[in-house]
Amino acid sequence: MPNYPFWLGGVAASMAACFTHPLDLAKVRMQSLGSTVPSPSMLKILRHSISNDGLRSVYTGLSASLMRQMTYSLVRLGSYEEMKKFMSENGRSPSAGKLLLAAGVAGGLGGIAGNPADILLVRMTSDSIRPPEKRYNYRNGITGLISLVKEDGQKGLARGLGTNTTRAVLMNASQVGSYDFFKTTLLQYPIPLVNYQFHDGFFLHVVASLAAGTCGTTVCSPADVIRTRIMGSSGKASPIEVLVRSLREEGPAFMFKGWTPAWMRLGPNTVLMFVFFEQLKRGWSSLVPS
Numbered sequence: 001m002p003n004y005p006f007w008l009g010g011v012a013a014s015m016a017a018c019f020t021h022p023l024d025l026a027k028v029r030m031q032s033l034g035s036t037v038p039s040p041s042m043l044k045i046l047r048h049s050i051s052n053d054g055l056r057s058v059y060t061g062l063s064a065s066l067m068r069q070m071t072y073s074l075v076r077l078g079s080y081e082e083m084k085k086f087m088s089e090n091g092r093s094p095s096a097g098k099l100l101l102a103a104g105v106a107g108g109l110g111g112i113a114g115n116p117a118d119i120l121l122v123r124m125t126s127d128s129i130r131p132p133e134k135r136y137n138y139r140n141g142i143t144g145l146i147s148l149v150k151e152d153g154q155k156g157l158a159r160g161l162g163t164n165t166t167r168a169v170l171m172n173a174s175q176v177g178s179y180d181f182f183k184t185t186l187l188q189y190p191i192p193l194v195n196y197q198f199h200d201g202f203f204l205h206v207v208a209s210l211a212a213g214t215c216g217t218t219v220c221s222p223a224d225v226i227r228t229r230i231m232g233s234s235g236k237a238s239p240i241e242v243l244v245r246s247l248r249e250e251g252p253a254f255m256f257k258g259w260t261p262a263w264m265r266l267g268p269n270t271v272l273m274f275v276f277f278e279q280l281k282r283g284w285s286s287l288v289p290s
Helices: 008-032 042-053 055-059 062-087 096-129 141-152 154-158 161-188 202-232 239-250 252-256 259-287
Strands: none
Touching: 008 042, 008 055, 008 062, 008 096, 008 202, 008 259, 042 055, 042 259, 062 096, 062 141, 062 161, 096 141, 096 154, 096 161, 096 202, 141 154, 161 202, 161 259, 202 239, 202 252, 202 259, 239 252
16 A cells, blocks of 8 residues: 555545534534524524624634644544555455454544544534633634633543544544445445446545445434533533433433534535545655655
């Protein structure tokens, strides 16, 4: 396999986040609302934000999102590529099981690396739906990180770490691992009924990444909702306490709260991230031949 810079995946994910951040903002706000407030639609949240605070408001927290991509996504994608390269040294492609395991491990590492930025992202994107006295009022990701350490100490950087790492393991295995699985499968077998055979190119990358995005959204939704509520709170509730309370007040459906904006964000985000990643890898190979 060709050698690519470790950070290339982080750049691709950051490029994708610039396009899909408004959907991420809507998803976080939907997940942050409890049972006391009727769940608004994604479009209603975005429309309300634009009408009250202007178009720029839907990019609130973008600095934290980019910080997250250059920690969480950089580590999870870079580590996965390195593991995949290591497993392919004998010239044989690794099995789907090994790829899923590698993706899960890489996701866990990314979840740990990106946890502080995740906290900032959740707080910045959900700040406007809090009572004024409970808002964090972070100006950007850097000042937010400084405030987080000042107010909560170093332990504050690990808020929700267990849930976030679990989500990251599930996300990387179901998104990145499944992308390779779908891509390989589509290259090997023609589509039934129409007998269409995919070739390695833009269309294949789009179809495989859409399938991976749908898989990732569904698998990660319960952990994503719990993580959002823990990171957005100022209390010290455990994941189990949040789960039990939410099940009691809202029923099992709470675990898929915000699924639609999550899919509408993760679907395009996955497509853009992998398309950008594939093109960046091709560009790097042409600039720096191995």
